Amino acid sequence: MLKKSIFFVGLVVLGIILYLNPNFRTISAGIAILLFGMVMLEEGFRVFTKGPLQLILKKATDKLYKSISAGAIVTALIQSSSLVSVITISFISAGLISLAGGLGLIFGANIGTTATAWLVAGFGIKIQISALAMPMLVFGVVFTFQKNITLKGVGHVLAGLGFFFLGIHYMKEGFEVFKTHIDLSEYAISGFLGVIVYTGLGVLITTILQSSSATLALILTALSAGQIEYENALALAIGANIGTTVTAVLGALGANIAGKRLAAAHFIFNSITGIVAILLIFPLARLVNNIADFTHISATNYTLKLAIFHTIFNVLGVVLMIPFIKQLEALLMRFIKDKGTSKDVNEPKYLNSAVLKFPSTVISALLKESTFLFENSIFEIVSHALNIHRIDVKSFEKLNSIIDKSDIDFKIDINDLYYSKVKIIYSEIIKYASIAQSKLKLNTNQIKAITNIKIANRKMVEIIKDSRELNKNISFAMGTDNEHLQKEYDGYRKKIINVLRIIYLSRTESDETKYTLKLKDLKKEAKHKIRSSNKSIDKLIRKNLISAEEASSLFNDYTNVNAIIKKLIDVAELLYGKIDSLLDENGH
Structure with a gap:
């Protein structure tokens, strides 16, 4: 308003001067x-x-x-x-x-x-x-x-x-x-x-x-x-x-x-x-x-x-x-x-109108925003869906030890976490990515980079939905006396904790290649197991150690867990992979 007022006053003054003094x-x-x-x-x-x-x-x-x-x-x-x-x-x-x-x-x-x-x-x-x-x-x-x-x-x-x-x-x-x-x-x-x-x-x-x-x-x-x-x-x-x-x-x-x-x-x-x-x-x-x-x-x-x-x-x-x-x-x-820095991950930290001026800045901002969302909100939601504290996931404590001591139901509402920590920032990422693709002149490498970021964010939302279903059954198993059911779900928890830990270590430890190779092996294994049966569940059914309803949940979650693992690794590869030519306007 102030800027418009000064501009208007300037125009009026200029008009008066030109009218009173044509020599000007x-x-x-x-x-x-x-x-x-x-x-x-x-x-x-x-x-x-x-x-x-x-x-x-x-x-x-x-x-x-x-x-x-x-x-x-x-x-x-x-x-x-x-x-x-x-x-x-x-x-x-x-x-x-x-x-x-x-x-x-x-x-x-x-x-x-x-x-x-x-x-x-x-x-x-x-x-x-x-x-x-x-x-x-x-x-x-x-x-x-x-x-x-x-x-x-x-x-x-x-x-x-x-x-x-x-x-x-x-x-x-x-x-x-x-x-x-x-x-x-x-x-x-x-x-x-x-x-x-x-x-x-x-x-x-x-x-x-x-x-x-x-x-x-x-x-x-x-x-x-x-x-x-x-x-x-x-x-x-x-x-x-x-x-x-x-x-x-x-x-x-x-x-x-x-x-x-x-x-x-x-x-x-x-x-x-x-x-x-x-x-x-x-x-x-x-x-x-x-x-x-x-x-x-x-x-x-x-x-x-x-x-x-x-x-x-x-x-x-x-x-x-x-x-x-x-x-x-x-x-x-x-x-x-920045008023947003005191808040949780529910508002953009890197996205604003200034970054939309150039392809390099908007891609960098989208990547940083997505990485921040993944390493904070998604990491927290998946960990808590397993009734595991993030600090334990990031530690070097043995997985069996973490599972043994994590026997309390966190009673979290994943829907509520999604709306409070993810939805707004996810919507902003997609909005800015779409604006960049429609308004800026991008080369092939830059188009691919933004597409990968959008895919990574879509997979993060899918991970949250998958975690919501898994959380219900993990909490149910923890509240029963069926040790066989508990053991199967503890195995599921252990698998996802292991993947989260390796993703975390691949970013924080010096030997990045070692953990990257581990993630590739785990991804290949998860991809194979999504389409294969679980022999241990079959054995429990034959021995009548679990009910038909419990077996159905285990089978569904067996596929679900491997899907979560694959998607977590996909997101890590999309966000942590080297995005080249951010500043190169001559890409093919």
């Missing part, structure tokens, strides 16, 4: 064209985020210096810190990277945004850029009509650059015309008061434009036209940096927990950087003058000097924050908590 129209058109160019640039680079770029960002987060460098370089190349933020939020949401790694990418993205200032100051303002913009637009439009996705992406990038430079051209022309009517430099404010006032103005402009890069382009073109003083332009640049956090915070109001934490980190980082830059603005301005003298930049080349200043205070902010990144991460985790 050319500048406004330039801003609009530049913003449209940035949107097209982002759209074009999205085509290239579905493989190599995602892989680079994911691989670069194991070390802080690598994540900062990757964030800076990628943002400088694609001219979109928002796209880097979207990828980062998706990766954190899916559990592909840590919050600390994501913070590094965001910090680096702040450095990368300084490339816009260099591009405009060193290139856009110095030459007749409209001459270069037109060929870019022509070729860009031609490419966008191609069926090939890559060519479409290239077309959007070229057209985006064309509109970006054309916007700068119109902004330059607008300020040249504008100054013949009104000289904005007359409103210059010197000293520390000017710093505060113009920093606030920079925040306001960026909030309206929703882009710090567009604000910087506006500042640089106004500065080159002599419409604002250099000192005030420095303060405006600081304000633009702080103002971009307003956009991030507004965007995160309805976002998931990862988005909220990153937006908070962005706000804290940019605010601290802005405050430091305000306090040190005059010493930093002198440092810029010294650098300009050393590099033979003209003392009156204010646009390049502004680009230097913008880079210095952004790099300074990163340098100041690096020693405190762990503390910042802890602060964010402490004060911005």
Whole structure:
């Protein structure tokens, strides 16, 4: 609601300005064209985020210096810190990277945004850029009509650059015309008061434009036209940096927990950087003058000097924050908590709208969610259906010893456990899997991965239904005096406990291969026994040691137990098997 209100107010203010001052129209058109160019640039680079770029960002987060460098370089190349933020939020949401790694990418993205200032100051303002913009637009439009996705992406990038430079051209022309009517430099404010006032103005402009890069382009073109003083332009640049956090915070109001934490980190980082830059603005301005003298930049080349200043205070902010990144991460985790983490397994832990941005993130999130469901809810429900505690299943205690001491009926309601611990999360997994298959462009490997995850979840639900029937008969046998019936059901319990334990050990012990081979043998055995008879039950019937009704239950549960064993192993193979090519968009 707040975001919509600010947007509406901005439109009203813009309309009034255009009505009262027609001379502002050319500048406004330039801003609009530049913003449209940035949107097209982002759209074009999205085509290239579905493989190599995602892989680079994911691989670069194991070390802080690598994540900062990757964030800076990628943002400088694609001219979109928002796209880097979207990828980062998706990766954190899916559990592909840590919050600390994501913070590094965001910090680096702040450095990368300084490339816009260099591009405009060193290139856009110095030459007749409209001459270069037109060929870019022509070729860009031609490419966008191609069926090939890559060519479409290239077309959007070229057209985006064309509109970006054309916007700068119109902004330059607008300020040249504008100054013949009104000289904005007359409103210059010197000293520390000017710093505060113009920093606030920079925040306001960026909030309206929703882009710090567009604000910087506006500042640089106004500065080159002599419409604002250099000192005030420095303060405006600081304000633009702080103002971009307003956009991030507004965007995160309805976002998931990862988005909220990153937006908070962005706000804290940019605010601290802005405050430091305000306090040190005059010493930093002198440092810029010294650098300009050393590099033979003209003392009156204010646009390049502004680009230097913008880079210095952004790099300074990163340098100041690096020693405190762990503390910042802890602060964010402490004060911005996921409400779902305090609940049982009845709400998604990894699934949210952010993971649906890319195939790799949604597959990773689906896999983690399904694995979490299997290792917690399904493991618990099956164990308790056998009247066995999970801690005993996970132990190295002998199976006979566990069976001997587990002689109490847990009196559980498996239907109730299903609805409280499984149904909601299962429905969300299927929903997200279906959305991914219908909305995202997946390769063969990715389609197979999602299909396997859906199959695994369907089998988990079947295991619960099978366990419900088995639980009734196990509880009945435990309450009778028929030791022969009890012995048969204890044998069933032992078989399933053994499988659960091996699945658990295959995930926790170093010798994974040994347990994987055991599971394959058990699966083969269970598959065979589903179709074979049980000689021990036949013997009990012949000796009249069990009733006809008890024999019927034993026969049914003999098949049931082997079906549960087979399905448990199937799920383990589907979820724990290596799902390759999550990031590869060129699968067959």
